[in-house]
Amino acid sequence: MQVVIAGGGGQLGRELARARWPARFTLRVLSRAELDVAEPSAVARAVASAELVINAAAYTAVDKAESEREAAWRVNCDGPALLARACAERGAPLLHVSTDYVFDGTKSGPYTETDPISPLGVYGASKAEGEAMVRERCAQHIILRTSWAVSAFGHNFVKTMLRLCREHDTLRVVADQIGRPTPTKDLARALVAIASRYTDGTPIGWGTYHFAGRGAASWHALATEVVQLQEPFTGRRPTVDPITTADYPTPARRPPNSVLDTSKLERALKLEPARWQHGVEDIVRELLSAPTPSA
Numbered sequence: 001m002q003v004v005i006a007g008g009g010g011q012l013g014r015e016l017a018r019a020r021w022p023a024r025f026t027l028r029v030l031s032r033a034e035l036d037v038a039e040p041s042a043v044a045r046a047v048a049s050a051e052l053v054i055n056a057a058a059y060t061a062v063d064k065a066e067s068e069r070e071a072a073w074r075v076n077c078d079g080p081a082l083l084a085r086a087c088a089e090r091g092a093p094l095l096h097v098s099t100d101y102v103f104d105g106t107k108s109g110p111y112t113e114t115d116p117i118s119p120l121g122v123y124g125a126s127k128a129e130g131e132a133m134v135r136e137r138c139a140q141h142i143i144l145r146t147s148w149a150v151s152a153f154g155h156n157f158v159k160t161m162l163r164l165c166r167e168h169d170t171l172r173v174v175a176d177q178i179g180r181p182t183p184t185k186d187l188a189r190a191l192v193a194i195a196s197r198y199t200d201g202t203p204i205g206w207g208t209y210h211f212a213g214r215g216a217a218s219w220h221a222l223a224t225e226v227v228q229l230q231e232p233f234t235g236r237r238p239t240v241d242p243i244t245t246a247d248y249p250t251p252a253r254r255p256p257n258s259v260l261d262t263s264k265l266e267r268a269l270k271l272e273p274a275r276w277q278h279g280v281e282d283i284v285r286e287l288l289s290a291p292t293p294s295a
Helices: 011-018 040-047 069-090 122-137 157-167 184-199 219-234 263-269 276-289
Strands: 002-006 026-030 052-055 094-099 141-146 170-174 207-210 239-243
Touching: 002 011, 002 040, 011 026, 011 184, 040 069, 052 069, 052 184, 069 094, 069 122, 094 122, 094 184, 122 141, 141 184, 157 170, 157 219, 157 276, 170 219, 184 263, 184 276, 207 263, 219 239, 219 276
Parallel strands: 002 026, 002 052, 052 094, 094 141, 141 207, 170 239
Antiparallel strands: none
């Protein structure tokens, strides 16, 4: 079975490329340079021979999206719309990755798939509309929302904290936003499991699911974990001071509660997410043990 992966140069795309896939799968991992998901002819060519498509392409610069609305909308909405239509015409299922930022964070408990969405900024709104396009144009779809993605690749919170640990003795990190950090290695495993169920003839139902690392944390708690994990490699241990969202204003508003309820997917796959701390430890070890950190 040929699987086309859009967004192959990003955090998730690179983890999907190095994940353990059953031998029956053949991967075509396409970077942004190889597949512009918002270019109709490029999408048509990419999907022409696909039997399954995973859309890991996304504009994820949350703050820049506020001033680059068109760019965010192009990748996060126009791209999924084109992929969904091409998949429907081809008869290929589409696995589309979305985000916790479709919610406003005002709920007191974890968000389920049926909770109403209410994005706070351009990034979340563009991803929400991308979801709508997938639902409208491709019946055979799975939308997989995730949160707080971290990996050894690209730009993410763990890599930022490692850099700041080298540069500062005191870090000030927001403590009043909570979510479920998600190592993209674990997210890739979940997507492989979903794809495998499809080819096994025991697919999970089409629709929307949540996947995230096990256990909730604040950004402050995640930063504290990173500081502790990097100390044996660097000999440095900056202090991590908690601050409020108001102390650290950003162009885009963040949901104060990004905790996703993952029980629906756990029941469907009989798969419990790993604790996020385990994945973060692997990321820190990979980055600080390597001669040159991943780009």
